[in-house]
Amino acid sequence: xTLLGMVWYYLWIAPYVLQGVLLLVMVRRRxxxxxxxxxxxxxxxxxxFVVLFAMDHSAAVSAEEYVHAYGWALAVSTALxxxxxxxxxAHLFRDYAALGHxxxxxxxxxxxxLLFAALALAVYTGGNNANGVMLAVHVADRTASILxxxxxxxLFLFSTYLGLSWRNHVFGIALGVxxxxxVELIVSAMRAQITLPxxxxxxxxxxxxCCVLLWIFYLWAPERSTQFTLRxxxxxxxxxxxxxxxxLLHQ
Amino acid sequence: MISTLVLVVFGLLALxxxxxxxxxxxxxxxxxxxxxxxxxxxxVEAFRNLVDPDEEEFLRTSLPPTEFRAIHRERLHAAxxxxxxxxxxxxxxxxLGEAARQSPDPAIxxxxxxxxxxxxxxxxxxxxxxxxxxxxxxxxxxxLSPVSIAExxxxxxxxxxxxxxxxxxxxxxxxxxxx
Numbered sequence: 001x002t003l004l005g006m007v008w009y010y011l012w013i014a015p016y017v018l019q020g021v022l023l024l025v026m027v028r029r030r031x032x033x034x035x036x037x038x039x040x041x042x043x044x045x046x047x048x049f050v051v052l053f054a055m056d057h058s059a060a061v062s063a064e065e066y067v068h069a070y071g072w073a074l075a076v077s078t079a080l081x082x083x084x085x086x087x088x089x090a091h092l093f094r095d096y097a098a099l100g101h102x103x104x105x106x107x108x109x110x111x112x113x114l115l116f117a118a119l120a121l122a123v124y125t126g127g128n129n130a131n132g133v134m135l136a137v138h139v140a141d142r143t144a145s146i147l148x149x150x151x152x153x154x155l156f157l158f159s160t161y162l163g164l165s166w167r168n169h170v171f172g173i174a175l176g177v178x179x180x181x182x183v184e185l186i187v188s189a190m191r192a193q194i195t196l197p198x199x200x201x202x203x204x205x206x207x208x209x210c211c212v213l214l215w216i217f218y219l220w221a222p223e224r225s226t227q228f229t230l231r232x233x234x235x236x237x238x239x240x241x242x243x244x245x246x247x248l249l250h251q
Numbered sequence: 252m253i254s255t256l257v258l259v260v261f262g263l264l265a266l267x268x269x270x271x272x273x274x275x276x277x278x279x280x281x282x283x284x285x286x287x288x289x290x291x292x293x294x295v296e297a298f299r300n301l302v303d304p305d306e307e308e309f310l311r312t313s314l315p316p317t318e319f320r321a322i323h324r325e326r327l328h329a330a331x332x333x334x335x336x337x338x339x340x341x342x343x344x345x346x347l348g349e350a351a352r353q354s355p356d357p358a359i360x361x362x363x364x365x366x367x368x369x370x371x372x373x374x375x376x377x378x379x380x381x382x383x384x385x386x387x388x389x390x391x392x393x394x395l396s397p398v399s400i401a402e403x404x405x406x407x408x409x410x411x412x413x414x415x416x417x418x419x420x421x422x423x424x425x426x427x428x429x430x
Contacts (some may be wrong), residue, residue, distance in 0.1 A: 096368075096371060097364070097368060098367070098368040098371040098372055102375050121254055142258075146258065149261070149262060149265055156269070156272060160272065161374065161378065162345075162371055162374045163341075163342030163343075163345050163346070163370075163374065164371075165349050175269060175272070178265070178269045179266060179269050179270075182262045182265040182266040182269065183266065185258060185261070185262040186258070186259050186262035186263065186266075189254075189255045189258035189262065190255060190259065192255070
């Protein structure tokens with residue numbers, strides 16, 4: 001096996017082995033309760049790798065069958081990544097109640113706008129791939145990448161402007177999904193138009209490897225605690241504060 | 252092909268932005284002194300005066316149109332400065348609110364929650380108001396009403412002062428002085 005071949009196998013296998021580790025971390029720290037969709041995505045990725053790897057190395061499976069299986073796996077993966085985005089948004093809106101009123105309509109509008117842009121691109125630009133199935137896969141992949149990358153950018157820009165502090169774990173998950181979605185967008189946009197050299201796959205696989213490491217790092221690391229030390233409150237101040245809260249609640 | 256180029260550039264920019272965001276996450280406020288250093292004083296009354304419709308009407312009737320337009324533009328630019336200053340303070344106070352809402356004391360935690368809500372609303376109102384003011388600078392005839400910003404800011408700073416008194420009886424006054 002050549003060195004390039006070894007690197008290829010490493011980048012194919014290692015992220016999923018690491019995702020197995022990630023699953024263990026999530027089970028150990030009970031993150032499957034907080035992030036059920038991300039947990040399902042991680043579990044699915046490991047399972048689909050085992051199936052696709054076995055199919056790739058089985059003489060009984062034709063190339064066409066493999067491509068179909070790959071397409072289905074990609075579709076489920078993409079759907080789960082949308083689920084992760086929804087989970088991230090839900091966490092952010094739960095942490096900041098005020099966002100529910102202003103933020104949700106903004107994200108609904110952003111989703112509709114991005115969906116229209118992605119569909120318009122799919123209809124008007126199409127692609128150059130002669131293989132119908134692969135063309136459909138690449139165009140669908142590009143459409144999903146535009147939506148995912150666009151929504152994550154909206155989310156990050158929105159929270160950066162507002163100065164929101166993300167919980168470490170949510171930020172880590174969003175960062176990993178965002179980085180992968182950005183690289184996927186670049187690659188899928190080019191792939192839908194031109195035939196890319198095979199080494200571009202190394203870029204996508206390497207990025208995914210880095211993202212899995214990021215997820216492990218952020219889910220393993222403890223949540224950042226506040227730097228402010230709080231003191232015991234005098235009774236009178238508490239009463240004043242209660243009155244102030246009541247006044248605010250009635251506004 | 253142009254659409255592909257646009258998508259590739261967008262993807263690259265998104266990637267750079269995410270890397271920068273991940274790097275910039277280490278910047279935190281470590282103490283109340285740190286907080287007070289980052290706050291900038293905002294004179295709410297002066298801001299109210301700048302966006303007061305009666306004041307604007309008075310200037311419109313007393314000054315020649317060319318002079319009025321120039322002064323009006325300057326006043327709106329000043330109002331934008333005030334709003335961005337208040338919005339910047341809101342971002343800092345948002346951190347204080349976030350720290351407070353992690354307190355084991357339910358009263359401080361609730362106060363922090365309220366402060367966070369006010370700060371977020373102010374940031375959103377500021378974004379909206381600055382857009383309108385810039386529109387006002389471009390189209391001098393458009394009527395503006397960013398007075399709600401001043402009200403929102405006053406409400407928020409009131410909360411901060413109370414929160415400061417609850418948590419830090421000694422240093423809370425310093426925060427109040429800056430605001």
